Ligand code: G
Ligand code: G
């Protein structure tokens with residue numbers, strides 16, 4: 001119905017601006033041929049001056065229907081009417097649209113189409129629908145007395161209010177309720193049962209992650225990637241950080257952020273780190289490395305405070321030292337705080353044995369540099385978040401500058417982590433940060449790629 005109206009209005013728009021005499025035959029054709037159309041025409045200041053019914057005779061719009069008393073209209077107006085001058089017994093709907101010459105065109109549609117649609121909806125049910133458009137007359141489906149307002153909507157096109165009213169007999173409500181109680185409720189109970197099952201299976205999967213880690217170790221699903229660390233001035237790769245990776249048999253890679261945390265939470269981290277050490281030892285056997293190559297391993301706080309920690313590190317260190325490699329343990333700021341004296345003692349001992357100590361992700365924890373001054377530490381790895389500020393702060397990186405300057409004062413070597421751009425590289429070089437790690441130079445590499453990087457002739 002709406003389509004018919006808009007179709008007619010757009011045909012009328014093309015005729016707007018011509019004299020009524022010239023366009024009248026065309027208007028009468030449109031009014032006569034389109035389905036459900038009672039009349040079409042043009043209005044100016046509340047006067048119909050041209051229409052398919054009254055020709056070029058000027059009649060007030062309110063003659064068509066007494067409710068139509070306005071003189072001016074919005075771009076679009078739609079209103080339901082009780083009747084029109086020509087058909088007194090049936091309601092109608094009038095569409096009024098502004099034309100390009102600032103007057104209005106109109107089309108009056110018979111309500112029969114709408115009534116038919118409403119009747120077909122309500123045919124097999126005992127309820128009734130009524131629609132009122134633009135606060136106009138309420139057009140009813142078959143017998144619809146004692147209506148109650150159910151729904152008010154706004155028509156998207158003309159912003160007019162559309163009010164749809166329904167009336168449902170008590171008997172229908174009872175059968176509706178019975179339908180709910182007998183069918184819908186049991187269905188939702190069954191659905192909830194399966195949902196609960198599904199969630200508990202997910203929970204079980206979560207529960208079994210430590211078990212899967214254990215199985216992954218046995219089935220050799222873990223492997224190691226090595227991210228090179230470069231000397232800022234010479235561009236030479238002087239070391240690498242070992243990063244554990246987990247590839248499941250189905251091909252999925254589990255992020256270390258997930259499995260390291262799970263291993264830490266479930267007491268599996270010591271076992272997993274020992275496994276890492278074994279994998280590293282195997283990889284190292286296939287490399288030809290320059291003297292004094294530094295290899296970093298990440299250590300979790302709980303591993304550090306465990307009994308076997310010193311022994312684990314000494315075994316790795318001995319193995320690597322025999323091949324001319326320096327072992328770096330990357331510990332977090334958190335580990336240096338807990339049980340301070342014991343930690344300090346352990347680190348002093350390991351250092352004596354040639355192990356190099358690095359503080360990882362510096363700046364994200366709770367440590368101050370003043371605190372580290374009394375700690376046996378060799379390297380400070382500045383967290384990527386500070387390196388990111390080089391790009392974003394338009395020149396001012398006061399915290400990073402302060403960390404760099406204080407670290408130098410207490411003789412700590414600095415490694416910048418997560419260097420991604422040339423600009424960051426230049427800034428760090430200018431600030432005399434001696435070691436750099438990040439995607440700008442290299443992502444983590446597999447053992448063959450790392451060997452090729454260090455020995456280009458092997459490529
Ligand atoms: O490896 P990225 O590539 O995604 O590592 C994510 C995080 O997991 C980093 O914080 C990294 O330090 C940590 N990580 C990676 N491998 C190990 C590991 O072998 N042991 C510990 N404790 N952390 C690791
Ligand atoms: O926390 P730790 O420093 O151990 O973690 C190293 C992590 O940083 C690894 O996940 C590694 O893949 C990631 N990494 C290394 N270089 C870059 C880099 O340039 N950009 C980003 N976004 N991550 C990096």
Ligand code: MN
Pocket residue numbers: 241298330360361
């Ligand atoms: Mn690290």
